[in-house]
Amino acid sequence: MLRVKAIKTIFLWDWELEYRRSSGxxxxxxxxxxxxxxxSLLIKHPSPNTWLxxxxxxxxxxxxxxxxxxxxxNEGQYHYINQLVHPLELLxxxxxxxxxxxxxxxxxxxxxxSFWIGFPKSSDYSMPLIPLIVSISLGSVAxxxxxxxxSAIAAKVDGNxxxxxxxxxxxxxxxxxxxxxxxKLALLxxxxxxxxxxxxxxxxxxxxSLALGAILFPYLWRS
Amino acid sequence: MKAWKVTGIILVAYSMYAGLMSDVPxxxxxxxxxxxxxxxxxxxxxxxxxxxxxxxQSIRFLLSGQDGSKVNLNLDLKAKNFAEVAMIFSLLxxxxxxxxxxxxxxxxxxxxxxxxxxxxxxxIYLAYFVLRSSxxxxxxxxRLSSVxxxxxxxxxxxxxxxxxxxxxxxxxxxGGNPAFSNYDLDSGMRMVFYPAxxxxxxxxxxxxxxxxxxxxLKKEK
Numbered sequence: 001m002l003r004v005k006a007i008k009t010i011f012l013w014d015w016e017l018e019y020r021r022s023s024g025x026x027x028x029x030x031x032x033x034x035x036x037x038x039x040s041l042l043i044k045h046p047s048p049n050t051w052l053x054x055x056x057x058x059x060x061x062x063x064x065x066x067x068x069x070x071x072x073x074n075e076g077q078y079h080y081i082n083q084l085v086h087p088l089e090l091l092x093x094x095x096x097x098x099x100x101x102x103x104x105x106x107x108x109x110x111x112x113x114s115f116w117i118g119f120p121k122s123s124d125y126s127m128p129l130i131p132l133i134v135s136i137s138l139g140s141v142a143x144x145x146x147x148x149x150x151s152a153i154a155a156k157v158d159g160n161x162x163x164x165x166x167x168x169x170x171x172x173x174x175x176x177x178x179x180x181x182x183x184k185l186a187l188l189x190x191x192x193x194x195x196x197x198x199x200x201x202x203x204x205x206x207x208x209s210l211a212l213g214a215i216l217f218p219y220l221w222r223s
Numbered sequence: 224m225k226a227w228k229v230t231g232i233i234l235v236a237y238s239m240y241a242g243l244m245s246d247v248p249x250x251x252x253x254x255x256x257x258x259x260x261x262x263x264x265x266x267x268x269x270x271x272x273x274x275x276x277x278x279x280q281s282i283r284f285l286l287s288g289q290d291g292s293k294v295n296l297n298l299d300l301k302a303k304n305f306a307e308v309a310m311i312f313s314l315l316x317x318x319x320x321x322x323x324x325x326x327x328x329x330x331x332x333x334x335x336x337x338x339x340x341x342x343x344x345x346x347i348y349l350a351y352f353v354l355r356s357s358x359x360x361x362x363x364x365x366r367l368s369s370v371x372x373x374x375x376x377x378x379x380x381x382x383x384x385x386x387x388x389x390x391x392x393x394x395x396x397x398g399g400n401p402a403f404s405n406y407d408l409d410s411g412m413r414m415v416f417y418p419a420x421x422x423x424x425x426x427x428x429x430x431x432x433x434x435x436x437x438x439x440l441k442k443e444k
Contacts, residue, residue: 212373
């Protein structure tokens with residue numbers, strides 16, 4: 001039986017720790033700011049395709065950056081946590097907290113990105129921002145749900161950061177493709193009826209990752 | 224030698240002979256390269272069959288320690304061996320496909336969904352092997368890599384499933400191109416194609432189980 005209170009505790013505990021360690025998600029924010037700034041120096045007025053490719057590259061690496069830290073507490077702490085909560089509650093709490101921080105970082109990077117690089121120049125259409133923001137948000141949440149599970153695997157192998165990238169990047173491709181398509185349609189100013197099936201796709205990929213994680217995590221976590 | 228192994232040899236030998244010697248429809252652009260159907264496509268069927276068995280063995284491994292009994296590490300070893308042989312078949316499928324692409328599309332590699340799907344499958348399973356090799360402890364290795372195998376297999380299938388719907392493709396069966404089965408594959412070709420698929424699956428299964436038995440012997444020594 002899942003206890004909402006336990007999930008909430010894990011979630012809040014994660015956030016409190018992140019907040020206390022100033023090296024927490026401030027590092028992730030700075031990371032994406034630096035990468036965005038670097039990109040803005042390297043490229044001027046990208047075409048819509050290039051623009052999206054750059055944006056998603058930045059988002060994916062920010063998400064990886066956050067996911068690397070998701071399960072990075074030391075063995076002793078988990079020994080303690082495992083006494084108190086069921087593995088599933090731990091996974092859901094961790095997924096929620098990491099997806100929440102990924103969402104925040106993604107939106108902030110998007111803000112910086114549009115501020116420094118701007119939108120594609122060739123836009124002679126009126127583009128509503130909301131569909132683009134929704135596509136990016138849903139996409140980054142879906143990314144972080146998949147990443148959360150692979151980071152649990154990597155954490156069991158002593159949190160090797162490059163192993164984490166090898167394990168997760170091929171698995172992120174379905175989510176990335178759907179999100180790229182959704183944000184492309186949004187960027188081209190398509191009507192919302194064209195885009196929302198892709199949003200459902202993004203959501204169902206979230207659900208798939210979480211469901212698979214829920215089935216497999218108890219096997220992964222027992223030691 | 225068991226009957227299914229003999230069947231595998233006979234079917235593959237038959238498909239090789241009939242594949243090169245039998246009559247095939249003469250189609251523009253494809254010409255004689257249509258014979259590659261008997262060699263290229265069975266590789267993918269075999270790869271999926273072997274990966275499917277690898278998945279089944281991983282699930283069986285995860286379930287094996289449930290009732291407090293000892294986990295069966297051989298199941299995980301089997302999953303690894305089937306995945307390894309499946310990767311050999313995927314490379315073979317890739318090479319035969321590249322030759323075919325050169326003849327019909329004019330290039331060895333394009334950014335085609337089928338090709339990208341293959342590349343991602345290779346990446347996923349190479350990551351699986353890297354994961355295995357980076358863990359010392361036998362039981363931990365078996366547990367983590369089984370979990371990854373199940374997780375990765377499902378996402379790979381999703382990827383292969385949605386990819387062609389997201390992009391255009393030159394490959395038959397995608398992006399509005401008819402698959403062979405629609406009208407090109409006449410009944411004469413079916414008589415060679417299905418035995419080839421079945422035969423190669425049996426041969427792949429056989430190679431994997433020999434590798435598995437070798438590994439067990441090595442472990443016991």
